[in-house]
Amino acid sequence: xxxxxxxxxxxRPDRLGAxxxxxxxxxxxxxxxxxxxxxxxxEEARRDARLRFGNPxxxxxxxxxxxxLVWLETAAQDLRYAWRGLRRSPGFAATAIISLGxxxxxxxxxxxxxxxxxxxxxxxxxxxxxxxxxxxENAQLTNSVFPYPFLAELDKSNRTFDGLFxxxxxxxxxxxxxxxxxxxxxxVTGSYFKTLEVxxxxxxxxxxxxxxxxxxxxxxxxxxxxWQERFGxxxxxxxxxxxxxxxxxxxxxxxxxxxxxxxxxxxxxxxxPVSRMGDFMGGFFSTGEGGAMWKSPDFRWLQPLARLKxxxxxxxxxxxxxxxxxxxxxxxxxxxxxxxxxGSQGINNGSDFSKPVIVLMAIVSLVLLIACANLAxxxxxxxxxxxxxxxxxxxxxxxxxxxxxxxxxxxxxxxCSGGLFGxxxxxxxxxxxxxxxxxxxxxxxxLQVGLDPLVIGFSILLSLFTAVLFGLAxxxxxxxxxxxxxxxxxxGRTQLGLGGVRIRRFLIVFQIALSLMILFAAxxxxxxxxxxxxxxxxxxxxxxxxxxxxxxxNGHRQDEIERVLDEILSRLRAQPRIAAASLAVVAPLEGSxxxxxxxxxxxxxxxxxxQTNFNMISPDYFKTLxxxxxxxxxxxxxxxxxxxxxxxxxxLFVDQYMPGQNPIGRSFKMTSDVEIVGVxxxxxxxxxxxxxxxxVYLAAKQTSNSGYTLLIRTRLESxxxxxxxxxAIRSVDPRLPIFRVRELQDQIDQGIxxxxxxxxxxxxxxxxxxxxxxIGIYGLIAYAVSRRTREIGLRFALGxxxxxxxxxxxxxxxxLVAAGIAAGVPLALVSTRVMKSVLYGVRPDDPLTLWLxxxxxxxxxxxxxxxxxxxxxxxxxxxxxxxx
Amino acid sequence: xxxxxxxxxxxxxxxxxxxxxxRGPQHGYGIANTIQRISAEALRVEEGSxxxxxxxxxxxxxxxxxxxxxxxxxxxxxxxxxxxxRRQLAREEKQxxxxxxxxxxxxxxxxxx
Numbered sequence: 001x002x003x004x005x006x007x008x009x010x011x012r013p014d015r016l017g018a019x020x021x022x023x024x025x026x027x028x029x030x031x032x033x034x035x036x037x038x039x040x041x042x043e044e045a046r047r048d049a050r051l052r053f054g055n056p057x058x059x060x061x062x063x064x065x066x067x068x069l070v071w072l073e074t075a076a077q078d079l080r081y082a083w084r085g086l087r088r089s090p091g092f093a094a095t096a097i098i099s100l101g102x103x104x105x106x107x108x109x110x111x112x113x114x115x116x117x118x119x120x121x122x123x124x125x126x127x128x129x130x131x132x133x134x135x136x137e138n139a140q141l142t143n144s145v146f147p148y149p150f151l152a153e154l155d156k157s158n159r160t161f162d163g164l165f166x167x168x169x170x171x172x173x174x175x176x177x178x179x180x181x182x183x184x185x186x187x188v189t190g191s192y193f194k195t196l197e198v199x200x201x202x203x204x205x206x207x208x209x210x211x212x213x214x215x216x217x218x219x220x221x222x223x224x225x226x227w228q229e230r231f232g233x234x235x236x237x238x239x240x241x242x243x244x245x246x247x248x249x250x251x252x253x254x255x256x257x258x259x260x261x262x263x264x265x266x267x268x269x270x271x272x273p274v275s276r277m278g279d280f281m282g283g284f285f286s287t288g289e290g291g292a293m294w295k296s297p298d299f300r301w302l303q304p305l306a307r308l309k310x311x312x313x314x315x316x317x318x319x320x321x322x323x324x325x326x327x328x329x330x331x332x333x334x335x336x337x338x339x340x341x342x343g344s345q346g347i348n349n350g351s352d353f354s355k356p357v358i359v360l361m362a363i364v365s366l367v368l369l370i371a372c373a374n375l376a377x378x379x380x381x382x383x384x385x386x387x388x389x390x391x392x393x394x395x396x397x398x399x400x401x402x403x404x405x406x407x408x409x410x411x412x413x414x415x416c417s418g419g420l421f422g423x424x425x426x427x428x429x430x431x432x433x434x435x436x437x438x439x440x441x442x443x444x445x446x447l448q449v450g451l452d453p454l455v456i457g458f459s460i461l462l463s464l465f466t467a468v469l470f471g472l473a474x475x476x477x478x479x480x481x482x483x484x485x486x487x488x489x490x491x492g493r494t495q496l497g498l499g500g501v502r503i504r505r506f507l508i509v510f511q512i513a514l515s516l517m518i519l520f521a522a523x524x525x526x527x528x529x530x531x532x533x534x535x536x537x538x539x540x541x542x543x544x545x546x547x548x549x550x551x552x553x554n555g556h557r558q559d560e561i562e563r564v565l566d567e568i569l570s571r572l573r574a575q576p577r578i579a580a581a582s583l584a585v586v587a588p589l590e591g592s593x594x595x596x597x598x599x600x601x602x603x604x605x606x607x608x609x610x611q612t613n614f615n616m617i618s619p620d621y622f623k624t625l626x627x628x629x630x631x632x633x634x635x636x637x638x639x640x641x642x643x644x645x646x647x648x649x650x651x652l653f654v655d656q657y658m659p660g661q662n663p664i665g666r667s668f669k670m671t672s673d674v675e676i677v678g679v680x681x682x683x684x685x686x687x688x689x690x691x692x693x694x695x696v697y698l699a700a701k702q703t704s705n706s707g708y709t710l711l712i713r714t715r716l717e718s719x720x721x722x723x724x725x726x727x728a729i730r731s732v733d734p735r736l737p738i739f740r741v742r743e744l745q746d747q748i749d750q751g752i753x754x755x756x757x758x759x760x761x762x763x764x765x766x767x768x769x770x771x772x773x774x775i776g777i778y779g780l781i782a783y784a785v786s787r788r789t790r791e792i793g794l795r796f797a798l799g800x801x802x803x804x805x806x807x808x809x810x811x812x813x814x815x816l817v818a819a820g821i822a823a824g825v826p827l828a829l830v831s832t833r834v835m836k837s838v839l840y841g842v843r844p845d846d847p848l849t850l851w852l853x854x855x856x857x858x859x860x861x862x863x864x865x866x867x868x869x870x871x872x873x874x875x876x877x878x879x880x881x882x883x884x
Numbered sequence: 885x886x887x888x889x890x891x892x893x894x895x896x897x898x899x900x901x902x903x904x905x906x907r908g909p910q911h912g913y914g915i916a917n918t919i920q921r922i923s924a925e926a927l928r929v930e931e932g933s934x935x936x937x938x939x940x941x942x943x944x945x946x947x948x949x950x951x952x953x954x955x956x957x958x959x960x961x962x963x964x965x966x967x968x969x970r971r972q973l974a975r976e977e978k979q980x981x982x983x984x985x986x987x988x989x990x991x992x993x994x995x996x997x
Contacts, residue, residue: 023961030913054932
């Protein structure tokens with residue numbers, strides 16, 4: 001009823017005014033008539049009628065206040081008014097919009113990463129029902145890869161899953177017209193598509209028969225984007241034969257658009273049967289015993305993902321599969337427990353960037369809070385300057401609500417402008433950051449960071465939220481000035497003046513405390529980066545080129561592989577610009593590792609001694625990496641399959657298994673006896689942050705491998721030698737795919753790019769926060785000085801020295817900074833404790849960093865108050881007294 | 885505005901308007917006169933302030949209006965009470981009774997002490 005009435009009026013707004021006019025006129029006329037009848041003169045009658053009636057314009061306005069149209073009209077008025085107000089003080093407007101824009105921009109940018117890394121789900125139906133399987137021992141994750149028979153058994157015999165599959169990512173070399181093209185593929189078990197519920201865009205998908213047969217069919221399914229980009233969307237693709245790693249495969253179908261495999265961070269181009277694994281792993285796996293490895297119950301390699309039946313929770317399912325899983329994997333480890341983890345983001349959702357991104361999100365939200373506090377403070381000062389204007393308007397009959405509304409509209413205008421600026425800034429930050437992070441990353445990443453509707457919605461909400469945050473208190477304050485003193489022209493004594501200053505002092509302390517938190521965190525992160533950069537790697541990565549080669553990808557058999565690699569190495573060594581070249585199965589610091597079991601005679605086994613890390617290397621490995629060989633000899637070309645099996649171990653290995661003894665000439669047991677012929681110095685192996693561990697190097701030619709990392713030390717700048725390296729490899733086999741050509745130093749640098757980004761951005765944001773604080777302190781002191789100009793003049797006139805006056809304000813700023821630091825230090829110490837896992841080589845309460853942070857704030861506080869204090873000291877007493 | 889005429893207590897205007905209209909449809913001028921006459925001139929509506937109130941009450945749905953012709957053949961807007969208005973009137977009367985009873989108690993109490 002109420003709304004109906006308003007709507008009716010809205011559609012015929014002209015009628016409302018006319019109606020009301022008519023009605024009021026009728027009333028006046030009636031009154032005049034009655035007055036005349038009672039004996040008044042015509043003029044008297046009209047005067048009395050009007051007196052009794054009151055102010056018609058005012059009444060009309062308040063009668064109309066209830067209408068939407070009027071509401072819209074006044075909103076437009078408020079907007080125009082706010083716009084004019086901001087244009088009148090461009091300095092204020094620019095400061096406000098820029099500082100808010102920086103805050104919103106940083107938040108939007110980081111949120112878009114949060115969105116991409118933490119909030120996105122796998123683009124399949126009902127991703128919430130997907131779970132990952134992992135094996136734990138004593139609450140420690142011990143395994144997230146499993147043997148094929150285990151997964152197949154679990155898939156077949158349980159009633160909790162709609163499907164469970166395993167997959168393993170492989171590199172695929174697609175050859176067409178003699179050109180090699182590296183692709184990202186994966187070998188998958190039969191329930192893959194059934195579990196993910198992916199539909200074909202064309203043809204059919206892989207079935208259990210294709211996949212799980214003793215020797216699977218040579219078929220593959222390609223992704224929609226591969227079909228579009230590589231094959232031009234040609235529908236003839238189904239049935240087409242592709243040469244993959246020199247084997248002929250038939251394309252049977254195309255997956256639906258937007259599907260890139262079960263991992264969010266990588267883009268998979270094709271799915272292949274798990275039973276054809278030998279074609280893609282090469283080397284040992286390509287023939288005989290190795291060819292059947294994929295179904296070995298001891299070979300743990302497949303990453304699992306399962307889909308829960310509708311209505312079954314992960315914990316229910318876990319309870320149901322536990323006994324089954326333990327029975328199936330029986331005898332391996334009684335202490336093992338199995339857990340189901342959230343799989344809605346696919347396999348292995350723990351990106352390197354997840355944690356840094358959360359830390360950054362916390363930091364930028366603090367920056368935004370600081371920006372809001374600054375704005376609130378600015379607005380309070382501005383409101384104070386306009387107190388007289390408000391008093392006049394209030395005394396002329398404006399309602400307080402109307403004033404509050406007007407100020408809120410002004411805040412909204414600032415917030416929206418800031419939000420728009422922030423959105424543009426965010427776009428720029430995201431693209432710059434992505435470009436920075438993607439340098440040298442081979443293979444497509446499906447990490448889609450961008451301004452999708454969620455991110456844009458976030459930034460709009462943020463803008464509105466900030467408007468309320470910084471706008472409401474000042475608006476409320478300024479709508480209640482004491483009218484009379486303001487109009488009498490004695491500002492500074494009003495309630496607003498004092499209340500405003502109190503709030504502003506509080507805001508400054510708040511800002512300093514938050515900034516201190518950020519700065520301290522940034523300090524710790526920067527020291528983390530430095531610790532990581534100055535780690536003694538145990539080898540020298542400068543001027544070393546690394547690249548991956550795999551002769552099996554071009555159809556070479558095991559015996560040929562060795563010949564091809566030997567040929568490449570000898571041609572490389574002949575190059576004048578190349579100092580040394582060698583091969584390694586595990587490239588240093590790439591995150592990969594090979595762990596094998598062994599036995600040392602005479603050594604009593606502890607539980608941690610069951611396995612240790614291995615690497616298979618060619619001669620000259622230590623020379624190429626400048627890693628010291630402490631005793632014994634390097635491998636030679638005579639260490640081949642027929643010769644006695646030899647190993648080089650690192651110093652830690654000796655310390656742990658043969659302390660105080662000469663290891664040279666001693667043996668340990670693997671499938672055969674292995675004789676130690678050399679001792680190498682310790683070097684980082686898998687990850688920069690690891691604690692160095694015992695390591696065994698085996699001679700590459702005494703093991704069976706195909707995929708290697710080729711390491712080449714150059715004499716000059718390595719970038720110039722890359723062409724030479726390519727030429728040398730091409731001259732041996734022009735169709736051999738070379739991938740991931742990189743400089744080792746770059747690769748290591750990239751390994752710490754999360755830390756680098758974190759350190760850089762947190763430093764940037766903390767500088768921004770400190771700057772905002774400085775502006776805040778400056779503003780408050782400058783305001784105090786201008787408010788007390790007269791008093792200062794009086795003090796000077798009564799004989800005060802400049803230093804006394806300066807002390808007056810210095811004390812205020814010192815007190816503010818001290819209060820801020822006192823509030824900030826405990827906050828900082830508590831908050832950095834949760835950051836512990838992203839720190840390295842520095843304690844979360846590192847005293848040096850803390851003192852440095854405090855020192856920076858003291859200096860910043862003094863600097864910020866210096867200008868206004870100098871101004872106070874220069875005040876001319878006579879002029880100041882005459883001014884008011 | 886802050887003059888010392890016997891302004892009607894805020895909020896009681898609604899009650900008076902509804903009560904007046906419960907006796908039959910009236911135009912604005914008539915409502916103002918009725919309130920004054922019945923209260924024996926003790927309550928005086930600042931006549932102009934009646935109209936915003938009428939407008940508001942109409943939007944609440946407690947009264948409705950239509951244009952008609954007055955006794956003196958002038959075009960006038962006539963207001964009449966709706967069913968919702970009668971319910972509201974009942975509510976407000978009850979509240980008013982409560983309030984006056986409370987005030988009376990307080991007054992007697994302070995006289996007695």
